[in-house]
Amino acid sequence: MRLLSSESRIRSQPSAGDKPDPILTARDGIARHEFVIISDHVYGMVQWMPGKRGRVVPNPAVSARTAAPEAAIRRAARSPLGAIVARPWVDPVALGALRRWFFPLSRLWAAANAAEGDVERFFVEPGAPADGAWSRRVIGSVLRRHEMARLRAANERARWESAAFGPDPIPPEALGRLDDVRRGAASRHLATRGLLYPLLYSHRVPLAAWAVPAPATMQAAYGTGLDDAAAIYSVPTFMPHIEVSHPAARPSVTEWWLRFATPHGPLATRPGCETVYARVIEPEGLAPGAPTVIAGNGLCVESDLLTNSIDPGAVLAPLGFRVVEVVSPYHxxxxxxxxxxxxxxxxxxxxxxxxxxxxQTLETAVLIDWCRRQFSGPVAVGGISMSSFVAQQVATRCRDWPQRLRPDALLLVSHSGRIEEVTFAGSLIRALGLTTWLQAAGWTRQSLMRWEGLLNPSGAPGLPPERIVSVLGVADRLLPFETGQEVARAWSLPAENVFELNVGHLAMPVALMRDDRPLLRLKATMEGAALMS
Incomplete structure (x- = not known):
């Protein structure tokens, strides 16, 4: 998240050939704010114009690799500015910005995607304003610009994917440039949230297109798991075929992409989620026996679409890890x-x-198998926030998996062992209003607890406690700090493997770039596992 004063301007120059859009003027209420807080997804993608009224226009200059490279991101994280960000104050301030701006803008953005430039379709999408709340000419102009960005992103993704996984060889530098273009186009598409900003002031935009199922629907989908949780987490007898892309050259690293069919039946029926993508980041000169970390991301984090981000590769690769960064379902x-x-x-x-x-737990098992066949070194699984629930399931469910699928180490960051506590006491879920929608669909805390065996870590982990590293923010209220402590105690993690940092939830990636003791501890445990194998 970024804090801008009302004196600030995020400036840009339009790209060649771009025609300026009409400036969309928001309601006068914006001008009352001395400061504005915007998401990193939006920062650099919109222009904040102070004055009597707020104005937001798209920034067409956001292009591939306009921000500093990953080394510069690390330097910034370790600078005095990083010291300011890596503090507990970030969570409550950022949470307000997420609730007020990011989630409503994201819902409008998704509605515009579904409309594909059609004003009539836009008005019937969840979250869109009522017909007549805004001039159709203005809405049409916004949707046309948005649709241009959406189509560009889709076309550049198709070009990149065809080249990356195609039969014809391509120089690594050329593939890297294609990926830059893809990410730039995707970032500009994400940036069109800024075009929709004024619509926030015409009506109360929902934070999501709520579709909470009734308990009976959940029972029909996963009811067998209530009696036999292992059946839900059973790995496939025959692993899916994994396609490996051509290599792409990056400064100081080489990247590959992997794709394969998800082994999880329900996801295979969700259009868009049926194919798994993962990015492999390997630092220059890394030995085949170097440690590999299969890492996940947090909720709404889409580092695979951004030109720059503090992602697992940026955090782990400089420390000598090979990183396999998984794209989570729905992201x-x-x-x-x-x-x-x-x-x-x-x-x-x-x-x-x-x-x-x-x-994602089963997809991680497929990736563990692939890493075992490709590399000779130890393999760890890491998760932060949302993906920490995945990592915890891998840790406990791997007891029932073949030995080769059991990770050598585990990294849990900003984690919790009680998802029901996150639902009813976590500050993010409360801000989203999920509990209201759960109750409206017929759920109670007791009925949700029936499913805890499939969502929470169950029993002892399938790897030694000394190979599990836990990192918690003492001020974390999104995934309450105490629920992470409970996991560390229940699994008897040694004191030297438990790190409690003076930070909340959202600034944890910055904190880890400033204080890499937990990651170096993970590396030491993996090296110890390699010596014992």
Whole structure:
């Protein structure tokens, strides 16, 4: 998140050939704010114009690799500015911005995607304003610009994917440039949220297209798992075929992409989620026996679409790890049509929640198998926030898996062992209003607790406690700090493997770039595992 004063201007120059859009003027109420807080998804993608009235225009200059490279991101994280960000104050301030701006803008953005430039279709999408609230000419102009960005992003993704996985060889530098263009186009598409900003002031925009299923629907989908949880988390006898892309050259690293069919049946029926994508980041000169970390991201984090981000590769690769960064279901390259990244995880809870956790757990097993066959070194699984629930399931469910699929180490960051506590006491879920929608669909805390065995870690982990590293923010209220402590105690993690940092939830990635003791501890445990194998 970024804090801008009302004196600030985020300036840009239009790209060649771009025609300026009409400036969309927001309601006068914006001008009362001395400061504005915007998401990193939006920062640099919109222009904040102070004065009597707020004005927002798109920034067409956001292009591939306009921001500093990953080394510069690390330097910034370790600078005095990083010290300011890596503090507990970030969570309450950022949470307000997410609720007030990011989630409503994301819902409008998803509605515009579904409309495909058609004003009539836009008006009937969840979250869109009523017909007549705004001039159709203005709405039409916004949707046309948005649709141009959407089509560009789709076309550049198709070009990149065809080249990356195609039969014809391509120089690594050329493929890297194609990926830059794809990410730039995707970032500009994400940036069109800024075009929709004034619409926030015409009506109360919902934070999501809520589709909470009734308990009976959940029972029909996953009821067998209530008696036999292992059946839901059973790995396939024959692993799916994994396609490996041509290599792409990056400064100081080489990247590959992987794609394969999800082994989880319910996800295979969710259009857009049926194919798994993962990015492999390997630093220059890394030995085949170097440690590999299969890492996930947090809710609504789509680093596979951004030109720059503090992603697992940026954090781990400089420390000598090979990183396999998984694209979670419902996110990034796996976003479903008509939704924004991560939306179904909570908007269709608990069904969407279990789809993601169970699905990504099995997808991680497939990637562990692939890493065992490709590399000789130890393999760890890491998760932060949302994906920590996946990592915890891998840790406990791997007891029933073949030995080769059991990770050598585990990294849990900003984690919790009680998802029901996150639902009813976590500050993010309260801000989203999910509990109201759960109750309206017939759910109670007691009925949700029936499913805890499929969502929470169950029993002892399938790897030694000394190979599990836990990192918690003492001020974390999104995933309450105490529920992460409970996991560390229940699993008897040694004191030297438990790190409690003076930070909340959202600034944890910055904190880890400033204080890499937990990651170095993970590396030491993996090296110890390699010596014992």
């Amino acid at each position: 990034g390259l796996r976003t479903q049509a008509g939704t924004y990244g991560g939306e179904p995880f909570f908007a269709a809870a608990p069904l969407g929640t279990l789809d993601l956790i169970a699905g």
